[in-house]
Amino acid sequence: MKRHELIVIGAGPAGLSAAIEAKKSGMDVIVFDENSRPGGQLFKQIHKFFGSKEHHAKERGFKIGESLLAEAEELGVKVELNATVMGIYENKEVTVKMNGEVDHFKADKIIIATGAAENMIPFKGWNIPGVIGAGAAQAMMNLQGVKPGSKILMVGSGNVGLVVSFQLLQAGCEVAAVIDAAPRVGGYGVHAAKVARTGVPFYLSHTVIEAKGTDHVSGAVIAEVDSHFQPIPGTEKELDVDTICIAVGLSPMSQLASNAKCDMALIPQKGGNVALLSEYGETNIKGIYCAGDVAGIEEASSAMIQGRSVASHVCYSLGYITEEEFNTKYDSYQEALGKLRMGMFAPANKGRNDFTVTDEGYPISKNLLAKGYMTEEELENFPAYNYKKAGVHPIIECTQNIPCNPCQDACPKKCIKVGENITMLPQIDEEQGCIGCGLCVASCSGQAIFLMDETSDPDGVLISFPYEFLPLPEVGDKGTALSRSGAPVCEAVITDVKKTKVMDKTAVVTMRVPHEFKNSARFYKPV
Amino acid sequence: MAKIIRTAHTEPFVEKPDDDMIICRCEEITKGEIRRAVYDGMSTMNEVKRYLRSGMGLCQGQTCQRLVQNIIAAEMKMKPTEVGMIQGRSPVRPVEIGIFSNNKTDVKEE
Numbered sequence: 090m091k092r093h094e095l096i097v098i099g100a101g102p103a104g105l106s107a108a109i110e111a112k113k114s115g116m117d118v119i120v121f122d123e124n125s126r127p128g129g130q131l132f133k134q135i136h137k138f139f140g141s142k143e144h145h146a147k148e149r150g151f152k153i154g155e156s157l158l159a160e161a162e163e164l165g166v167k168v169e170l171n172a173t174v175m176g177i178y179e180n181k182e183v184t185v186k187m188n189g190e191v192d193h194f195k196a197d198k199i200i201i202a203t204g205a206a207e208n209m210i211p212f213k214g215w216n217i218p219g220v221i222g223a224g225a226a227q228a229m230m231n232l233q234g235v236k237p238g239s240k241i242l243m244v245g246s247g248n249v250g251l252v253v254s255f256q257l258l259q260a261g262c263e264v265a266a267v268i269d270a271a272p273r274v275g276g277y278g279v280h281a282a283k284v285a286r287t288g289v290p291f292y293l294s295h296t297v298i299e300a301k302g303t304d305h306v307s308g309a310v311i312a313e314v315d316s317h318f319q320p321i322p323g324t325e326k327e328l329d330v331d332t333i334c335i336a337v338g339l340s341p342m343s344q345l346a347s348n349a350k351c352d353m354a355l356i357p358q359k360g361g362n363v364a365l366l367s368e369y370g371e372t373n374i375k376g377i378y379c380a381g382d383v384a385g386i387e388e389a390s391s392a393m394i395q396g397r398s399v400a401s402h403v404c405y406s407l408g409y410i411t412e413e414e415f416n417t418k419y420d421s422y423q424e425a426l427g428k429l430r431m432g433m434f435a436p437a438n439k440g441r442n443d444f445t446v447t448d449e450g451y452p453i454s455k456n457l458l459a460k461g462y463m464t465e466e467e468l469e470n471f472p473a474y475n476y477k478k479a480g481v482h483p484i485i486e487c488t489q490n491i492p493c494n495p496c497q498d499a500c501p502k503k504c505i506k507v508g509e510n511i512t513m514l515p516q517i518d519e520e521q522g523c524i525g526c527g528l529c530v531a532s533c534s535g536q537a538i539f540l541m542d543e544t545s546d547p548d549g550v551l552i553s554f555p556y557e558f559l560p561l562p563e564v565g566d567k568g569t570a571l572s573r574s575g576a577p578v579c580e581a582v583i584t585d586v587k588k589t590k591v592m593d594k595t596a597v598v599t600m601r602v603p604h605e606f607k608n609s610a611r612f613y614k615p616v
Numbered sequence: 617m618a619k620i621i622r623t624a625h626t627e628p629f630v631e632k633p634d635d636d637m638i639i640c641r642c643e644e645i646t647k648g649e650i651r652r653a654v655y656d657g658m659s660t661m662n663e664v665k666r667y668l669r670s671g672m673g674l675c676q677g678q679t680c681q682r683l684v685q686n687i688i689a690a691e692m693k694m695k696p697t698e699v700g701m702i703q704g705r706s707p708v709r710p711v712e713i714g715i716f717s718n719n720k721t722d723v724k725e726e
Binding site: 123174175176177184186189190191192193206208209211212216340342343344345346347348349353357361 | 706
């Protein structure tokens with residue numbers, strides 16, 4: 090039996106962060122992960138994260154994973170891969186399957202950071218090949234380089250469904266529709282909007298009732314549901330798809346906590362069965378902690394802070410840091426977590442659907458929730474959209490209170506203000522002069538910032554927008570300008586393509602459209 | 617296996633059109649089998665698991681646990697939160713039987 094002061098189970102964002110925090114204090118820590126590579130789900134995440142600048146906002150998930158790994162490596166954190174923890178026994182004995190053997194370890198403290206697993210919904214044919222989890226689709230595309238299918242139906246409009254839909258489009262798949270049984274889009278409106286403007290239709294209050302096919306999916310039948318989520322006969326619609334992606338939420342993988350006999354409860358706000366935790370993340374069994382998604386489904390950004398916060402309590406209770414040091418650390422982590430947990434999508438607001446106005450008092454777009462994009466009339470309510478000035482200036486279509494502020498720091502002229510409370514909507518400061526650099530456009534993780542210039546080009550209005558598809562258009566290319574719903578609006582000519590290192594692979598493309606389409610043209614389709 | 621009778625049945629078991637839908641993919645347990653297990657007196661996740669082997673396959677209930685829970689809740693006219701979950705047991709992941717023979721418990725404490 091080998092002894093360690095701290096055993097961390099899971100080398101994802103929470104587990105690695107916890108191990109880093111503990112190792113920094115001088116503790117003897119070992120991390121076990123059943124996978125062949127560390128990082129958990131971070132390496133599947135090719136999109137830019139939300140959050141505050143101090144906590145990796147606008148960095149792509151896999152980049153965050155890389156820097157986390159580098160930090161762990163530099164500190165000499167021992168990570169055992171292909172090491173499956175089989176059980177936690179009395180007195181914190183842990184059995185691990187590794188190197189073809191069952192090995193026994195003992196620890197003073199254990200942090201369970203095993204993450205979450207995807208939920209499934211059963212329907213006729215749900216077990217034929219081609220019905221896959223959205224996370225599985227992401228793993229195929231972004232880790233293995235395999236296209237999951239050609240024509241996809243996405244079931245679920247939460248952030249996972251929306252983000253994966255966009256990535257499927259980037260991989261060259263056709264997304265036939267995003268559907269959700271709920272009457273409103275579950276994820277961030279900006280994620281929905283960037284999918285909708287490519288032309289993907291949203292069907293809310295719809296569910297999948299059948300996967301057609303025998304040995305593989307050859308079609309999907311969807312139907313509208315009533316207020317009790319029951320399919321309404323006669324509303325069936327068949328979609329020509331070869332893959333059905335299920336993105337209906339995640340459940341904490343809390344079997345080890347249950348196995349260790351921690352007090353458990355099924356808490357819907359936390360996404361499933363979780364151990365009951367103290368404010369420091371400790372279970373009722375002293376010395377066993379949970380951190381990250383296993384403690385309640387949240388984002389990777391909060392999992393990383395939570396991991397550090399929980400580990401700081403471990404450091405304190407083993408005497409590696411003083412009470413004063415612990416209190417300082419704990420307070421700063423909780424403050425950072427508090428910032429991420431604000432706004433209308435905060436964990437505390439999960440399931441709430443009674444928001445009618447933003448924190449600023451602007452009416453929330455109903456169309457965004459029902460169809461995935463905003464109408465021009467609804468956008469008129471938002472000053473950062475309405476901002477009018479001669480020459481180039483930003484148009485910000487960010488209309489929900491989500492924790493994010495990279496735009497504020499992106500502007501070299503400090504035109505954009507979010508303020509201390511990072512869930513507030515960005516405002517445009519009229520005193521400062523926009524120079525049209527496009528850095529705000531590229532920095533917006535939600536791809537909700539555009540530049541408009543009505544005066545510089547005599548032949549039309551110049552609209553700059555974020556573009557993350559290959560091949561990139563070239564100056565002089567002619568194509569079709571698309572509206573927020575992806576409908577063709579008019580002919581567009583590409584006048585500029587900006588692609589610099591700081592933009593981190595989000596190109597800022599400028600197109601020229603006739604004046605009358607300046608408020609409707611928001612995306613571009615090559616001919 | 618002896619049946620645990622919760623209450624005496626006054627009504628016959630009613631089949632439903634989607635009873636043949638597989639819920640536990642690993643062990644190929646259908647919705648009808650789970651409904652019948654509840655009818656036969658099983659009322660918790662652990663009972664249904666032991667009765668049918670649902671959640672005892674390769675994924676150890678990772679995929680079907682919530683689905684089985686919803687079916688039990690619907691049959692029992694309870695909320696899913698009242699049904700409870702499967703007790704986590706070691707090994708929480710499937711382990712090849714050969715590996716168990718390589719158990720290192722005998723190794724002297726280092």
